[in-house]
Amino acid sequence: MDALYLGDPYMNEFEAELVSVDGREVVLDKTAFYPEGGGQPCDTGTISCGGMTFRVVSVRKNGGIIIHELGEENSAGELKLIIGQRIKGKIDWERRCKLMRMHTAAHLLASLFHSRDGALITGNQLNLERSRIDFSLEGFDREKIDARIAEANGLIQKNLPVKFYWLDREEALKTPELFKLAAGFKHAMEKIRIVEIEGIDRQADGGTHVSSLGEIGKIEFLKAENKGKSNRRVYFTVK
Numbered sequence: 001m002d003a004l005y006l007g008d009p010y011m012n013e014f015e016a017e018l019v020s021v022d023g024r025e026v027v028l029d030k031t032a033f034y035p036e037g038g039g040q041p042c043d044t045g046t047i048s049c050g051g052m053t054f055r056v057v058s059v060r061k062n063g064g065i066i067i068h069e070l071g072e073e074n075s076a077g078e079l080k081l082i083i084g085q086r087i088k089g090k091i092d093w094e095r096r097c098k099l100m101r102m103h104t105a106a107h108l109l110a111s112l113f114h115s116r117d118g119a120l121i122t123g124n125q126l127n128l129e130r131s132r133i134d135f136s137l138e139g140f141d142r143e144k145i146d147a148r149i150a151e152a153n154g155l156i157q158k159n160l161p162v163k164f165y166w167l168d169r170e171e172a173l174k175t176p177e178l179f180k181l182a183a184g185f186k187h188a189m190e191k192i193r194i195v196e197i198e199g200i201d202r203q204a205d206g207g208t209h210v211s212s213l214g215e216i217g218k219i220e221f222l223k224a225e226n227k228g229k230s231n232r233r234v235y236f237t238v239k
């Protein structure tokens, strides 16, 4: 698999071949860099080869191809030198780790808002300092939000395992629950990747997650906003 982060979200270093360079944009034959998507920001880090180190400042997916954008420290000529060579990629691990904790926390909260209150999840955006979940439910008050966050923190203390696996598309589509967070999920894929918080939640998901709830630490409420009559936006962070 060329998207190494899907099979091993804890891979923070890897080797690959540099396939092409277009300006500052680089394609590798495989990568552990997570491209922005599904509400999870991209990874940053470095690519090094032959004594040179290039900063990876952003990563995105375009038509199934993962594109690494390099910083401006190195000349285009230097970049051309390493086409076809083996490179070493290194992910900025503190950043990725925080985003993994935020991502699993978002699944946990969304799952509780959904299963306990019947809320429809309409969006989510993760970030390093604060993340948010949008959901649709009338009369959703602060007390309820606090209760769900407290429940989530209780589950974190139980340190439930978080695992992932692939399901055949046909099978996955029979369970709409799997897609509650996945607006715009690519249903055309043959195999759907499922992220499961054991006994609590299963989601179709292409993001990176911690392997057990304990790694999240503690979820803290930051603020809630009303976005129209029945739309709520909850901001949280992990400590």
Ligand SMILES: [Zn+2]
Binding pocket: 038, 103, 107, 181, 203, 205, 206, 207
């Ligand atoms: Zn997700």
